[in-house]
Every structure is written in C-alpha cells, then in structure tokens.
Amino acid sequence: MDQLRHDTPWTALDALEAEAIFILREVAAETERAVVLFSGGKDSVCVLRLCEKAFRPQRIPFRLLHVDTGHNFSEVIDFRDRRARELGAELIVAEVEQAITDGLVRPHGPTESRNRAQIPVLLDALERLGAQAAIGGARRDEEKARAKERFFSFRDSFGQWEPRRQRPELWDLYNAGVHPGDQLRIFPLSNWTELDVWRYIRRERLELPSVYFAHERDVVWRDGQWLGVHAPVVVPKPGEETTRLRVRMRTVGDVTCTGCIPSEADDLSGVIAEVAAARTSERSGRADDRVNETSMEDRKREGYF
Amino acid sequence: MNARTTALAPRPTAGLRDDIELLRFATAGSVDDGKSTLIGRLLYDAKALFDDQLEDLARHADLARLTDGLRAEREQGITIDVAYRYFSTEARRFVIADCPGHRQYTRNAVTGFSQSDVAVLLVDARHGVVEQTRRHALLASRFGTERIVFCVNKMDLVDFGEDVFRRVERELAELARALELPPDAIDVLPVSALEGDQITSRSARLAWFDGPSLLERLETLPVRTEPASAAGRFAVQLTLRPEGDAARRRYAGKVVTGRLSVGDEVTVLPSGQRSTVVSIETFDGPQAVASAPRDVALRLADQIDVGRGDLIAVGAAPPLERRRDAIVCWMSENDARAPRALELKHLSRRIKCRLRHIAHHVDLDTFAPSEQEAPRLALNDLARVQLDLAAPLPIEGTTGAHPLARFILIDPQTRDTVAAGYFV
Numbered sequence A: 001m002d003q004l005r006h007d008t009p010w011t012a013l014d015a016l017e018a019e020a021i022f023i024l025r026e027v028a029a030e031t032e033r034a035v036v037l038f039s040g041g042k043d044s045v046c047v048l049r050l051c052e053k054a055f056r057p058q059r060i061p062f063r064l065l066h067v068d069t070g071h072n073f074s075e076v077i078d079f080r081d082r083r084a085r086e087l088g089a090e091l092i093v094a095e096v097e098q099a100i101t102d103g104l105v106r107p108h109g110p111t112e113s114r115n116r117a118q119i120p121v122l123l124d125a126l127e128r129l130g131a132q133a134a135i136g137g138a139r140r141d142e143e144k145a146r147a148k149e150r151f152f153s154f155r156d157s158f159g160q161w162e163p164r165r166q167r168p169e170l171w172d173l174y175n176a177g178v179h180p181g182d183q184l185r186i187f188p189l190s191n192w193t194e195l196d197v198w199r200y201i202r203r204e205r206l207e208l209p210s211v212y213f214a215h216e217r218d219v220v221w222r223d224g225q226w227l228g229v230h231a232p233v234v235v236p237k238p239g240e241e242t243t244r245l246r247v248r249m250r251t252v253g254d255v256t257c258t259g260c261i262p263s264e265a266d267d268l269s270g271v272i273a274e275v276a277a278a279r280t281s282e283r284s285g286r287a288d289d290r291v292n293e294t295s296m297e298d299r300k301r302e303g304y305f
Numbered sequence B: 001m002n003a004r005t006t007a008l009a010p011r012p013t014a015g016l017r018d019d020i021e022l023l024r025f026a027t028a029g030s031v032d033d034g035k036s037t038l039i040g041r042l043l044y045d046a047k048a049l050f051d052d053q054l055e056d057l058a059r060h061a062d063l064a065r066l067t068d069g070l071r072a073e074r075e076q077g078i079t080i081d082v083a084y085r086y087f088s089t090e091a092r093r094f095v096i097a098d099c100p101g102h103r104q105y106t107r108n109a110v111t112g113f114s115q116s117d118v119a120v121l122l123v124d125a126r127h128g129v130v131e132q133t134r135r136h137a138l139l140a141s142r143f144g145t146e147r148i149v150f151c152v153n154k155m156d157l158v159d160f161g162e163d164v165f166r167r168v169e170r171e172l173a174e175l176a177r178a179l180e181l182p183p184d185a186i187d188v189l190p191v192s193a194l195e196g197d198q199i200t201s202r203s204a205r206l207a208w209f210d211g212p213s214l215l216e217r218l219e220t221l222p223v224r225t226e227p228a229s230a231a232g233r234f235a236v237q238l239t240l241r242p243e244g245d246a247a248r249r250r251y252a253g254k255v256v257t258g259r260l261s262v263g264d265e266v267t268v269l270p271s272g273q274r275s276t277v278v279s280i281e282t283f284d285g286p287q288a289v290a291s292a293p294r295d296v297a298l299r300l301a302d303q304i305d306v307g308r309g310d311l312i313a314v315g316a317a318p319p320l321e322r323r324r325d326a327i328v329c330w331m332s333e334n335d336a337r338a339p340r341a342l343e344l345k346h347l348s349r350r351i352k353c354r355l356r357h358i359a360h361h362v363d364l365d366t367f368a369p370s371e372q373e374a375p376r377l378a379l380n381d382l383a384r385v386q387l388d389l390a391a392p393l394p395i396e397g398t399t400g401a402h403p404l405a406r407f408i409l410i411d412p413q414t415r416d417t418v419a420a421g422y423f424v
C-alpha cells in the first residue's frame, strides 16, 4: 500500500485533462458509433491519449476516421497509420481523391486547397458509418468563431451548425441525446490553448510527426506565408523563388495552405518556448482562415469541423 | 484608446511551467458597465494578446472589440452567448466565461456561472447596485459558487473618490447579506477598466485602497470551491470490461466530492449494496487515495451489480428521495405548465420525472417569492417547483455548487435541455 501514489497537486493540465476524460466517457455512454477524427496532428494525438486514459484497460470504444485530402505530408500519414496500429484501433480513411473520382465533390483545380472539399466527404463518411458523434481536437482559442462553441455541438442531418439551436451546457451535466439523423461534434479540448497542448505532449511524452519540429525544407513565399514545396500541388509559380529554410509547422493540414514558420526549435522545450513567446495566433498561418474574418464561421455552418 | 500609445513589453514566458493551477471565472454586468473593456484590459495588460489581435485593436481602437463574438451577434450589436477566453500569467492559467448581461439572456448567464469557480461582477461606480447586480449575484451564488468579486468600475469618472466607493461597498455588503453569503466569500475592488487602474497592478490614484488588484486577487483565490470536509462520493459513468478479464470489471467515473481510499467501506446507491474499495486505478497507475474532482476507475471486493448512474458513497449514505422541491431556471422558448413529463439528469443518471407543481416564481430583484400567479414557466423564469422522481436519487447540498444537488431537465420529445436546477 505504501508504494501507491497519493494525489499529486491539482494543476491546470490535470483540470483540463479531467474535463476531457469525463466528456469522452459521457460520449461513450450516451451516443452510438462515435468516431474520433484523427489526422495525425498534435491536437488529435492528445485526444487519443485522453481516450486511453478514459477507457484503459478496456479497448477504446471509438473508431478513428481521417478525411485525407490527398495533399498531406507523407510523414504525417505514416505517423497516423503507425499510431492507430499501436493503439489497436480501427482507422477508416475517407479519401477526397476517391470522392472526386466518384463525383461526390468537384475540385476547382489540381492545386486548389481541398479544405472545402473535405466537408461533403466527412459528412458522407459519418453517414455511412452511422456515427452519431464525431470527436475532434478543435479548440476555442483557435479562432473567434469558435469562442462560443460547445463541448457538445449539434449539427442537423446536413451537418450544419446553427448557433441558435445549440443546447446550454450546465455544470458537467452534458445532454448528448439526439434524434436519428442529427449528429454531434464533440470537442473535449475546447478549453485548451496551443500552449496547453504542447505542455501536455511534453508531460505525456507523446510522439508527434517530425514536421512539427525544425527541419530544412524548400519553401516559397505565397499569400503572406511560407509554403513547403510539394510537387505537384505546391510548385513555384512564375515570379516565386524557392528558398531553403529551417522551418516547422504549427498545424498540419492540407499542404496547399499550411504555412511553415522559420524556427530553430527541434525539440519540445524549444517549441514550447517559441509558442509561449509567439506573436501571432496559430491559425494566422493558414491561408484558408485569412480569406476573411468570418470564413471559419461560414465553413462551420456548412458542416466543416 | 490606450492600446495605440502604450509601448508593447515583450510577452513574458507565462505558462512555461507545468505546475500552475487553473481558475475559471465568469464575468457579467449590466449593459455598458464596461465588461468587455475590462476583459480586453486584462488580456492586454497580462500580455495575452497576439499581434494579429493587437493590429485589430489598433485599427478599431476599442478594447471591447476583442471580445466580440459571432457575426450573427455583431450584426445585432448584442452579446447573446457565453464566450470563452483564455490567458495565463506566471501564477495561473485562466478561463473566462464572458456572459451576456441583458435580462433576456439569463439562461446564458446561468450557463457561464455554472462553469466557473468565481464570478466577477461589474458595477458602475456612478450607479452602484442596480437590478442586474442583484440578479447576477443571485444567479452566480446559486448556480455557480458563493465566491464573487465585485469590480466597482469607472472610478475615473468619480475622481477616484473613496466616499463613492465605500457607499457602493456598503450596498454590496447589504446585498451579500440578503443572499446569505458568507462575508469572506465576497471581494469588492475599485477599478477603472478603461484606464487600467487596479486591474493588473496597484494604482497610485487609488492609493487609499489597500486591497489587491483584480489580477492579484484572481491569482490567489482558492481554485476548488467545495468543502474539503465533504463526504467521499463517486459517480459511475461506465463499467469497463477488459477483454478476457471479465472478472475484473472496473467502474469508471469521477470523485464528485471528498475523497476515496483503498479499503474504504462503501455503499452503492440506489441499490444500497455494500462493498469495499479494492483498488483505485488510472492510466498512470494505481492510487491509494483519489480526491475530487478526479477521474479514476474503481474495483470493488464483491461481485455486485453496479452500473452507469450509480453513486458509490463512503460513510453515511445520502438519503434517497422520490419527491423534492427544487429551484429551476427555465431555458426553453416553449413554456411549461404543471403537470408535465420530463427527463432529469443527475450526475450520470437519466430518469423520468414529473413537474408536479409550480410553487412560486422567484423575483429576480428582491429574491422573494413573487406575488404573481405561477401557472407556467417561461424562458428565463426562476421558480420553486416540486418534482416527482421516477427513481430514487441520492441528494445532498442545497445549491448548484454541490454536485449532488444539481440537475438538468430534458424535454423527452425534442431531447433538448430545457432547464437547470438544484434541489432545495
């Protein structure tokens, strides 16, 4: 008995972790066939660790789903597959490429961002899986339109978010009951900031795709940010010049719009120091969000995560 | 706006340490008391703003803009929903639940208070305690916690005068007495959100005030609001059944009050079966003790029937109730009359219940039973009601601050959450 641990002091990370574990357990109990959206990105890596904490030694009661735009960093895809295997989880990949072939979505051009194209592919996958809930790693601090997002966000059968239809969330008494056809998006990391995520990754010693740490990469300056050269979708246009820089990614999304930032941070402590001192918010590195102030709100209404 | 002229100090490396605590606070006030300005000021002075936000601030010269929400709300020029903001100092990590002030958004304010350790309520120094102050103090202390920090704002408009402040302070002490709040649960601080006095540092213009700045107070207030002496209670969310190890079922859930230790004799409610805690497990290893609000999994000595919604109690078990009075805040646009069939969620248990009788409405300004006839509950009404419970519930505590007193009501048809309440 003496070897058993007593409670350690209750830190901010403990409080955020406890909130998320509680939510994941409520989702498992109150919804059918929930999936975790797993991209291999840092936020979803945290969500998977929280699932382990919520359900071990049982298996995690959710399947993993990734909507693959086909424009992803190969390191991230390899990592995604490996992590799912390690967890013994079933990973379902819904491919935008396939959806284009099937005529579900129509691309505007070969080098266009496929963020918007993800929406119908995600909705189609959720419908085919019969998933009542999709759990994601989105955080309220990412963007203004998310500041009022609920932990349990209601979407109609078209995946649309209607601010007026959202339910009040009192204490930790979550109501996840939905009608057939309606869906929930669940955001257990709602109250986390970018810095919390990094501190949690350090505390939990979580592995991440290498693109999150400083590395040499050929980049071009486009739309006010550095984009990694990634043939054939990101190649220098006339007038653009390829530069080799030491960079890292703050988010891992579609290669056509995920900016790199010049960085020397090649380990977690380095990244944490950089994030703590950062002078721009995380999504300022994503061209898709900068189109206009309310672009996220618009995409959310359409069913984007 | 000061934002244009103030030189930017480099952002401190706040939040680098892993051992800081989290404090959740809700902000509310009447229209134009300066709540948005206050939050903007806190974020600005705590250097919690990014360059892109500062640019926006410089363009529009309005601290209040930082807390602007959705386009839908901007178009209507009103704040409807609770918005969450985050910042860190060297000492703490903060979650702000920014609540709308208007009376027609009572339900949103209740939501924000329920999510917080502390309520920060704004009072305009020129006006003192007004209707909204009383209403927010009532809702915060019943649906949130008893801890309230009143900021007497716009001190610059009353020449930083001590007399004005003391008068408002006396009104607030009177209000706290009317609400039966313990005197040490209340702080009253003079501030100027616009000019930054007494927000993150002491102000020479308020030198007569020997209390802390708002931020200092927020950095030192106790985070946990529950009495440490509360009895050990564990709410079961799920039964974990490891494959091939069915005999070693674990009950996953949360310690909602007090603490549990290995070896504790416990009662499972509502069944009343007794057993002993054999182990307390987490992903990070077994523990000898777990205190609220930790998520753990328990193993019990006996193979008894335990499932989602059950309560595992250490020591004297709370009474089981089939009929109770409660205070509810009605949150639906559809009115309700008694009798009415509803669903109730208490801890992780959902049961059927009947709204048997509406005793009286609570006047949000005087806190007294209101004279009006009370045949129905409309949006934002606060009322005392009687509920018939289809299954016995273990109930403890007398306000929403206690996890065993609070509940939500759900409309079985629409499946929406229609009320928040606590048993009295």
Ligand SMILES: Nc1nc2c(ncn2[C@@H]2O[C@H](COP(=O)(O)OP(=O)(O)OP(=O)(O)O)[C@@H](O)[C@H]2O)c(=O)[nH]1
Pocket (backbone or CB within 6 Å): B029, B030, B031, B032, B033, B034, B035, B036, B037, B038, B064, B079, B100, B101, B153, B154, B155, B156, B157, B191, B192, B193, B194, B195
């Ligand atoms: N002189 C002075 N004016 C202030 C102070 N704080 C806020 N104001 C002004 O009061 C007005 C209202 O402030 P806001 O912060 O927008 O008020 P609010 O309480 O958020 O109002 P809602 O958004 O309607 O809820 C603005 O013109 C502010 O500049 C203060 O400390 N001193």
